[in-house]
Amino acid sequence: MGGRREEILEAALAIADERGLDGVSMRAVAERVGVTPMALYRHVGGKAELLDAMVGHLLSALLPPDRSRDRQEPQRWDERLAALARAVRAMVRRHPWAAPLLFSRPAVTPDAVRAVDVIYDALIEAGVPDREVPRLERLLSTFVIGFAASEVSGRFTSGDPDPRGHRGSHPEGGFPAHARLTPWLRLPADLATEFEADLDDVLRLIEAAAGR
Amino acid sequence: MGGRREEILEAALAIADERGLDGVSMRAVAERVGVTPMALYRHVGGKAELLDAMVGHLLSALLPPDRSRDRQEPQRWDERLAALARAVRAMVRRHPWAAPLLFSRPAVTPDAVRAVDVIYDALIEAGVPDREVPRLERLLSTFVIGFAASEVSGRFTSGDPDPRGHRGSHPEGGFPAHARLTPWLRLPADLATEFEADLDDVLRLIEAAAGR
DNA sequence: GCCCATAGGTATACAGTGTAGACGTATACA
DNA sequence: TGTATACGTCTACACTGTATACCTATGGGC
Numbered sequence: 045m046g047g048r049r050e051e052i053l054e055a056a057l058a059i060a061d062e063r064g065l066d067g068v069s070m071r072a073v074a075e076r077v078g079v080t081p082m083a084l085y086r087h088v089g090g091k092a093e094l095l096d097a098m099v100g101h102l103l104s105a106l107l108p109p110d111r112s113r114d115r116q117e118p119q120r121w122d123e124r125l126a127a128l129a130r131a132v133r134a135m136v137r138r139h140p141w142a143a144p145l146l147f148s149r150p151a152v153t154p155d156a157v158r159a160v161d162v163i164y165d166a167l168i169e170a171g172v173p174d175r176e177v178p179r180l181e182r183l184l185s186t187f188v189i190g191f192a193a194s195e196v197s198g199r200f201t202s203g204d205p206d207p208r209g210h211r212g213s214h215p216e217g218g219f220p221a222h223a224r225l226t227p228w229l230r231l232p233a234d235l236a237t238e239f240e241a242d243l244d245d246v247l248r249l250i251e252a253a254a255g256r
Numbered sequence: 257m258g259g260r261r262e263e264i265l266e267a268a269l270a271i272a273d274e275r276g277l278d279g280v281s282m283r284a285v286a287e288r289v290g291v292t293p294m295a296l297y298r299h300v301g302g303k304a305e306l307l308d309a310m311v312g313h314l315l316s317a318l319l320p321p322d323r324s325r326d327r328q329e330p331q332r333w334d335e336r337l338a339a340l341a342r343a344v345r346a347m348v349r350r351h352p353w354a355a356p357l358l359f360s361r362p363a364v365t366p367d368a369v370r371a372v373d374v375i376y377d378a379l380i381e382a383g384v385p386d387r388e389v390p391r392l393e394r395l396l397s398t399f400v401i402g403f404a405a406s407e408v409s410g411r412f413t414s415g416d417p418d419p420r421g422h423r424g425s426h427p428e429g430g431f432p433a434h435a436r437l438t439p440w441l442r443l444p445a446d447l448a449t450e451f452e453a454d455l456d457d458v459l460r461l462i463e464a465a466a467g468r
Numbered sequence: 469g470c471c472c473a474t475a476g477g478t479a480t481a482c483a484g485t486g487t488a489g490a491c492g493t494a495t496a497c498a
Numbered sequence: 499t500g501t502a503t504a505c506g507t508c509t510a511c512a513c514t515g516t517a518t519a520c521c522t523a524t525g526g527g528c
Contacts, residue, residue, distance in 0.1 A: 069514065069515080070514080070515060071513085071514080071515090080478050085516075086475075086476055091514095143359070144356050144360075147355075147402075148409040157431060174437055178440055186399060186402040186403050190405075220373070220377070221374075221380060221389075222372075225390065245461050249457050281486085282486065292508080294508080303487090
């Protein structure tokens with residue numbers, strides 16, 4: 045059975061959560077499973093395939109079990125999209141190592157396609173013309189993944205922490221707009237509410253695209 | 257002088273362009289410079305710092321030389337933002353290896369801060385309230401970098417190439433929205449015009465935020 | 469009972485990685 | 499002349515992914 049494969053995957057996930065993606069070496073995974081490194085190759089094709097399987101595993105937990113055909117979806121389209129977006133962000137925050145992989149690996153696993161289908165469905169219900177649906181799906185998912193990736197990789201938080209002394213303006217007027225915005229740049233930027241505001245804006249963008 | 261450091265950087269850039277980011281090993285760079293691997297450590301602190309310097313080098317070429325105070329910026333705010341966005345996309349397409357690094361390394365180099373300042377300035381001119389400017393800068397840059405990264409890493413192009421036989425619907429009605437959109441999913445998705453359409457939408461989003 | 473194919477695991481080995489540490493040398497300044 | 503500093507080399511270490519070869523236990527057909 046594929047029980048062993050599952051065991052390997054769980055071990056790799058645990059190591060990634062504990063020690064980061066760099067900690068996931070074939071030897072480390074093998075040791076955790078209690079087996080020789082080369083034994084892994086019988087179950088996963090290699091390191092690349094192992095990484096793919098890891099993100100696939102995470103994606104499979106994104107959506108609730110597929111009862112979408114049994115019962116009517118309760119929420120409005122925008123609430124469904126927002127819920128999915130929040131789920132992605134939460135997943136990336138729990139497993140920061142997954143962020144770079146989400147960009148490189150295309151969504152080909154059945155679970156990933158299922159998620160895309162949920163987005164398509166919501167966009168159609170929103171009134172987006174069929175022709176525009178794939179584009180707006182890519183726009184939305186790019187933003188959500190990009191936000192989460194930026195967040196966990198420090199691209200947002202460590203940006204420009206009061207540069208060059210505590211006065212607002214840079215030496216010799218280097219960055220005038222920064223100077224003017226100093227009071228707002230000083231705040232630590234609550235990323236949870238920022239995500240909600242962004243999400244709101246993007247959903248309005250979709251509404252606008254639907255009404256054309 | 258730092259001439260040697262520049263030489264090392266150029267060598268690393270050239271290797272990344274030719275053989276990808278994985279080709280950039282200390283040994284490879286050293287060989288190209290004509291020196292022993294350990295000699296690099298006198299000029300760049302280590303591999304991580306080398307990578308940082310590489311993206312810094314690319315960013316420094318993004319904006320025209322700083323004459324922003326000599327002459328008035330000619331274009332409207334939205335044209336300026338669009339130009340910068342297109343420049344980022346072009347840069348990533350020319351140097352695909354840079355995409356993942358742009359997400360992880362925060363914008364702390366002077367050139368990066370200068371680019372952010374340009375965006376701030378445009379957003380202010382657009383009429384965005386000061387309080388909202390940093391957020392919308394992050395939203396815009398996240399989208400632009402995310403789009404470019406997705407594009408060069410194959411997240412867009414290799415998505416679902418007519419899955420499971422050439423009929424639109426999946427076996428046993430797995431993905432209804434996919435089925436409905438089949439005609440549009442079949443097109444190869446012109447990413448250049450898609451980028452322009454997205455950009456247009458995001459700039460409208462900014463306009464909407466300005467008018468509140 | 470016998471035989472053998474197959475699945476799963478092990479041992480060894482190879483080429484490559486980043487970099488710590490010790491050592492050398494040449495130039496510039498006191 | 500002496501010495502400090504910048505720059506480079508050499509060696510070595512602890513890793514990485516994985517190709518290859520070998521071993522072992524289990525199950526099915528005869």
